[in-house]
Amino acid sequence: MSxxxxxxxxxxxxxxxxxxxxxxxxxxxxxxxDVKPGETFVIMGPSGSGKSVLLKHIIGLEEPDSGEILIxxxxxxxxxxxxxxxxxxxxxxxALLKSLSVGENVGLYLTEHRLxxxxxxxxxxxxxxxxxxxxxxxxxxxxxxxxxxQKRVAIARALVVDPQLVLFDEPTxxxxxLMSVNIGEQIIQMRDRLHPTIIVVTHDRDLAxxxxxxxxMINEGQIQFIGTPDEVKHSRDPMIQKFIHAELxxx
Amino acid sequence: MFYKNIGQIMLLFWRTxxxxxxxxxxRKKVYDQLFEIGNASLLxxxxxxxxxxGELALETGPTLVERxxxxxxxxxxxxxxxxxxxxxxxxxxxxxxxxxxxxxxxGSMRVYQEIDALRTMNISPVNYLVMPRMIAMVIALPALxxxxxxxxxxxxxxxxxxxxxxxxxxxxxxxxxxxxIAVSDVVHGLVKAFxxxxxIGLISCHQGLVTIGGPRGIGRSVTxxxxxxxxxxxxxxxxxxxxxxxxx
Numbered sequence: 001m002s003x004x005x006x007x008x009x010x011x012x013x014x015x016x017x018x019x020x021x022x023x024x025x026x027x028x029x030x031x032x033x034d035v036k037p038g039e040t041f042v043i044m045g046p047s048g049s050g051k052s053v054l055l056k057h058i059i060g061l062e063e064p065d066s067g068e069i070l071i072x073x074x075x076x077x078x079x080x081x082x083x084x085x086x087x088x089x090x091x092x093x094x095a096l097l098k099s100l101s102v103g104e105n106v107g108l109y110l111t112e113h114r115l116x117x118x119x120x121x122x123x124x125x126x127x128x129x130x131x132x133x134x135x136x137x138x139x140x141x142x143x144x145x146x147x148x149x150q151k152r153v154a155i156a157r158a159l160v161v162d163p164q165l166v167l168f169d170e171p172t173x174x175x176x177x178l179m180s181v182n183i184g185e186q187i188i189q190m191r192d193r194l195h196p197t198i199i200v201v202t203h204d205r206d207l208a209x210x211x212x213x214x215x216x217m218i219n220e221g222q223i224q225f226i227g228t229p230d231e232v233k234h235s236r237d238p239m240i241q242k243f244i245h246a247e248l249x250x251x
Numbered sequence: 252m253f254y255k256n257i258g259q260i261m262l263l264f265w266r267t268x269x270x271x272x273x274x275x276x277x278r279k280k281v282y283d284q285l286f287e288i289g290n291a292s293l294l295x296x297x298x299x300x301x302x303x304x305g306e307l308a309l310e311t312g313p314t315l316v317e318r319x320x321x322x323x324x325x326x327x328x329x330x331x332x333x334x335x336x337x338x339x340x341x342x343x344x345x346x347x348x349x350x351x352x353x354x355x356x357x358g359s360m361r362v363y364q365e366i367d368a369l370r371t372m373n374i375s376p377v378n379y380l381v382m383p384r385m386i387a388m389v390i391a392l393p394a395l396x397x398x399x400x401x402x403x404x405x406x407x408x409x410x411x412x413x414x415x416x417x418x419x420x421x422x423x424x425x426x427x428x429x430x431x432i433a434v435s436d437v438v439h440g441l442v443k444a445f446x447x448x449x450x451i452g453l454i455s456c457h458q459g460l461v462t463i464g465g466p467r468g469i470g471r472s473v474t475x476x477x478x479x480x481x482x483x484x485x486x487x488x489x490x491x492x493x494x495x496x497x498x499x
Contacts, residue, residue: 056367059371060370061367061370061371082370082371082373083373087371088371088372089367089368089371091364091367091368092364093363093364095363095364095365095367095368096365096368097360097365097368097369098359098360098363098365099356108372108374109372109373109374112372112374112379113373113374114276161372
């Protein structure tokens with residue numbers, strides 16, 4: 001069996017002067033911020049503001065034109081940071097492997113890294129599925145599940161990693177309000193149980209205010225404001241007020 | 252773009268080679284792929300090989316008989332199937348049947364962020380997706396060629412026997428074939444099949460991995476995988492033949 005990352009405790013994330021262009025269009029224009037270990041940090045902003053691209057850079061799926069991302073003071077690019085720390089990401093679509101069953105998806109990390117015996121993996125998978133309210137669905141195909149259920153399976157898959165850092169990309173997009181609240185509760189439960197560092201990208205104001213320790217407002221590839229939910233609510237910045245107001249009138 | 256693709260394919264080849272020592276650990280995935288390739292292709296291989304052998308006999312048999320060369324018909328069809336038509340036609344079939352499926356499956360996983368999900372779990376897409384497919388391909392294609400060669404001979408023998416303008420008996424056909432074919436001729440075909448398998452696997456997996464742009468992008472990748480594989484099979488066929496002739 002291969003070794004699992006042995007580093008315990010939460011990890012901080014630092015983003016330093018991040019620039020990224022696609023076909024001459026600058027999407028990220030010098031983004032900088034720090035996320036403290038154990039903090040729940042929400043990145044909010046309108047569609048097309050560069051939120052999801054930023055998240056992909058943080059986990060190393062995209063390479064910046066310039067700038068740096070540090071996880072626990074180690075650069076994400078050109079290092080084995082993902083093999084040293086337990087990092088998980090919940091994608092907007094869930095990104096479940098369609099060729100695998102729900103149970104196989106949830107246990108994939110443990111199976112592929114050979115961290116546990118098959119019986120132990122089955123037990124852990126059942127436990128994590130129960131934690132997200134999907135007990136007994138191990139044999140189902142992801143295609144048989146609704147969008148909300150797929151996202152909860154993706155959360156179960158992240159829980160299996162016992163993560164030190166979790167990234168959520170638009171966890172409530174395309175979900176009905178009830179399911180959005182449910183997903184928010186799942187994130188809060190994860191935070192309270194495992195205390196990982198959490199970074200959430202969303203344009204769901206209610207979710208952001210419910211879970212965030214701090215919120216960063218991003219607009220046109222730049223950080224507009226960083227503060228606590230209260231500071232965001234009371235900000236005089238016209239863009240922030242416009243964004244929050246639009247969310248309130250058009251949830 | 253052309254040089255970038257070549258560079259990426261070379262890099263993918265190197266990474267796949269580095270992943271090969273994990274093949275035993277990942278054997279279940281290799282078996283699954285082998286079953287997929289065999290299950291999808293065996294019947295088609297039989298039909299194709301039977302008709303290629305038959306068609307060869309139909310085209311060449313009457314002329315050879317007319318010039319009193321009926322005694323070399325078995326040898327000619329035997330060699331053609333071993334050294335050229337067996338490996339090339341089976342490789343083209345596999346490029347269309349399996350290469351397209353590989354490009355579509357991996358391309359779909361790329362578009363729907365499943366490959367990104369693997370990477371965030373520190374699971375190498377090369378280990379998980381490419382290496383098992385490559386190993387299955389380099390085992391399956393030569394195996395299918397070994398299967399196709401005698402089926403092609405049978406097709407040639409049947410047409411030679413039952414076509415009134417040829418009328419070479421099965422005994423004469425196979426006697427001449429035994430006289431004219433050496434083990435090295437079969438090996439010649441298997442070497443080609445191995446090289447073609449590597450090319451199809453690499454091109455198809457690479458096209459899948461670089462897919463962008465949703466369902467239309469998947470379609471484009473599948474088309475490119477099949478067309479590029481067929482072009483590469485025919486180019487490699489010439490150079491591998493020259494190489495093998497040099498060492499004969």
